[in-house]
Amino acid sequence: MSLTTPQDEGILKSWSLEKDYANNKDSLLDVGRIVYQALYAFGGEPPPTPEDLEGPLIAALRVNNVFKAICISKGHARPALYPVFARAIARHMLDYEWQVITKV
Numbered sequence: 001m002s003l004t005t006p007q008d009e010g011i012l013k014s015w016s017l018e019k020d021y022a023n024n025k026d027s028l029l030d031v032g033r034i035v036y037q038a039l040y041a042f043g044g045e046p047p048p049t050p051e052d053l054e055g056p057l058i059a060a061l062r063v064n065n066v067f068k069a070i071c072i073s074k075g076h077a078r079p080a081l082y083p084v085f086a087r088a089i090a091r092h093m094l095d096y097e098w099q100v101i102t103k104v
Contacts (some may be wrong), residue, residue, distance in 0.1 A: 003050055004095045008088040014079065020070045021056070021089055027066040032093050032101040035060050051093040057090040058083070 021028060035057050039048040051055045059086045061067045062083065093101065 001093050003054060003091040004088075005091070006032060008091050010090040012092060015074060015081075015085065017070070017085060017089060020073070021092065024070065026064050028064075028089065029097055029100055030062070030092065031060050031064050031067075032057055032090075032097065033103075037099050050098055052089060053094060053101075057094065058086045061086040061090055 012021070029060060030038070032053070036048060036053055039052060039056060043052070067086065071077065071079075074081075076086075077085075
């Protein structure tokens with residue numbers, strides 16, 4: 001099941017977040033790996049699913065310095081949009097980079 005909605009795709013495109021994601025992919029994937037490993041280590045069995053990771057990954061992105069820099073670079077974006085950006089990027093990561101995020 002895909003987490004990324006058409007609205008998420010529109011946000012990624014219209015705010016040029018696809019380009020920012022590509023330019024910072026390794027750092028953002030590191031955040032995803034850390035969140036996955038923490039949930040896997042402390043969450044018990046079975047391993048976390050993309051749906052389990054969505055909320056914690058959004059929260060982790062919002063406090064990540066790379067993500068904050070991406071948001072700040074969008075000078076015309078109000079800070080109220082930052083959680084929307086985090087959700088769109090997190091869902092995109094979980095849909096398209098799951099194998100990378102879960103590789104231990």
